[in-house]
Amino acid sequence: MSSTAIDTIVAPATPVGRSALAIVRIDGPLSTAILSALAGVVPEPRISTLVRLAQDSQYIDQCIAVRYQAPRSFTGNDLVELTLHGSAVLVEEVIRCAINLGARLAEPGEFTERAVLNGKMDLVQAESIGDLINARTSLQARLSLANLEGALSRKAAAIRESLLHVISRLEAALDFSEEGYEFISRGDARAAIERAIADADALIETYRRGRATRTGLNAVILGRPNAGKSTLLNRLVGSDRAIVTPIPGTTRDIVRETIEIGGLPVTLADTAGLRASDDEVESIGVERARRAAESGDLILYLIDAAAGMTDEDRKELERWPDAWIVYTKIDLEPAPANAMGISVAAERGVDDLLARLDAQVRERFAAPEGSLVNERQRQAVAECGEALRAALASIDAGHDEQIVVVDLYRAATAMGLLTGAITREEIFDEIFSKFCIGK
Numbered sequence: 001m002s003s004t005a006i007d008t009i010v011a012p013a014t015p016v017g018r019s020a021l022a023i024v025r026i027d028g029p030l031s032t033a034i035l036s037a038l039a040g041v042v043p044e045p046r047i048s049t050l051v052r053l054a055q056d057s058q059y060i061d062q063c064i065a066v067r068y069q070a071p072r073s074f075t076g077n078d079l080v081e082l083t084l085h086g087s088a089v090l091v092e093e094v095i096r097c098a099i100n101l102g103a104r105l106a107e108p109g110e111f112t113e114r115a116v117l118n119g120k121m122d123l124v125q126a127e128s129i130g131d132l133i134n135a136r137t138s139l140q141a142r143l144s145l146a147n148l149e150g151a152l153s154r155k156a157a158a159i160r161e162s163l164l165h166v167i168s169r170l171e172a173a174l175d176f177s178e179e180g181y182e183f184i185s186r187g188d189a190r191a192a193i194e195r196a197i198a199d200a201d202a203l204i205e206t207y208r209r210g211r212a213t214r215t216g217l218n219a220v221i222l223g224r225p226n227a228g229k230s231t232l233l234n235r236l237v238g239s240d241r242a243i244v245t246p247i248p249g250t251t252r253d254i255v256r257e258t259i260e261i262g263g264l265p266v267t268l269a270d271t272a273g274l275r276a277s278d279d280e281v282e283s284i285g286v287e288r289a290r291r292a293a294e295s296g297d298l299i300l301y302l303i304d305a306a307a308g309m310t311d312e313d314r315k316e317l318e319r320w321p322d323a324w325i326v327y328t329k330i331d332l333e334p335a336p337a338n339a340m341g342i343s344v345a346a347e348r349g350v351d352d353l354l355a356r357l358d359a360q361v362r363e364r365f366a367a368p369e370g371s372l373v374n375e376r377q378r379q380a381v382a383e384c385g386e387a388l389r390a391a392l393a394s395i396d397a398g399h400d401e402q403i404v405v406v407d408l409y410r411a412a413t414a415m416g417l418l419t420g421a422i423t424r425e426e427i428f429d430e431i432f433s434k435f436c437i438g439k
Helices: 031-039 088-100 110-117 123-134 138-148 151-175 186-205 207-215 229-237 280-294 311-319 350-364 375-396 401-419 425-432
Strands: 009-012 021-027 049-055 058-068 079-085 217-223 255-261 264-270 298-304 324-328
Touching: 009 088, 009 110, 021 031, 021 088, 021 110, 031 049, 031 058, 031 079, 031 088, 049 088, 058 088, 079 088, 110 123, 110 425, 123 138, 123 151, 123 401, 138 151, 138 207, 138 264, 151 186, 151 375, 151 401, 186 207, 186 375, 186 401, 207 375, 217 229, 217 280, 229 255, 229 264, 229 298, 229 324, 229 350, 255 350, 264 350, 298 311, 298 350, 375 401
Parallel strands: 217 264, 217 298, 298 324
Antiparallel strands: 009 021, 021 079, 049 058, 058 079, 255 264
């Protein structure tokens, strides 16, 4: 898909289904001609114009047309956006007509890819568009908007520019080595590389939070049978999602529901009660509960206050030293001193538990603006840091400037791949294939 954009593409820019309005985008050199053929007029650029669409004297719809001239458009090409009445039949008809007039159906993410190729945005900003579309909470949307506006790109560009500055001076010194000119001292080069390493390490440190903010968290509810796990899940979700009975071992498989905590989507997992059992199905459920906890971001370990902490509880908690211990059913028996306790039946302590979870999520997982949010970005910065450390080691070992420059180029290339300043077709295909058609 990452070839030079010279043809004309068309696609719906709004979801399929009934709605008040629907938008169709046409991008490329034939977009204005297609609009003229369908509407009989060519509106002034960037002016919303009411037009009547028809082909072969067959009326299609009355719509608002906006025409953008290159390079002043989202893609940087000539672009037309048609706002139709929100009928899937009308959208399909307009797309069919555009294809008959020389366009082709766009591939997923192709409009945004063209914007990147034409320099309207960089690769990080393009990824942020996809993240913004998929945002489920306001905190996710804010992080995506910040990166869309260039918060992460500016950090990456600053590192790359500092490296290019050092590279240019080291290469100049190589060009005039016989004359004995020194355009940058080894000490100054070393200091610049150390600063770049510190900046790259600081970016890497944002990845854990950035990934958590982008994808959300997993919270696993553990405990022995009848500790109140399903009851708590139902209370937090606000519906009877899990079956609750007095019979131990009711929950066999994992029940998952997602709620918002601390501004992030948190998927709660209600699990089978942890105990030894001769029942094969229940044993499988217990094993699945432990596996879920191994990959969980938060673990709530529930203990029936009336039963107290048992040896089995202590043995399980050795596996999960970071688990939150929550005593349940405190309307029947109080929790131990300084322990967290709740009673869903009496509506005691649940709001306090949620408040503590909210604070924990914001403190440990919410990402600041300009954070790395996916593995591709993390790998690029990690590769940059590795190359910078190799360059620093070469300087300390007294190696020739040519060896240092090779590693610095490798570091600068990694940062260029992060933002798309240096492109690889397979990276573009991987990113934009995940976009929806029309974006």
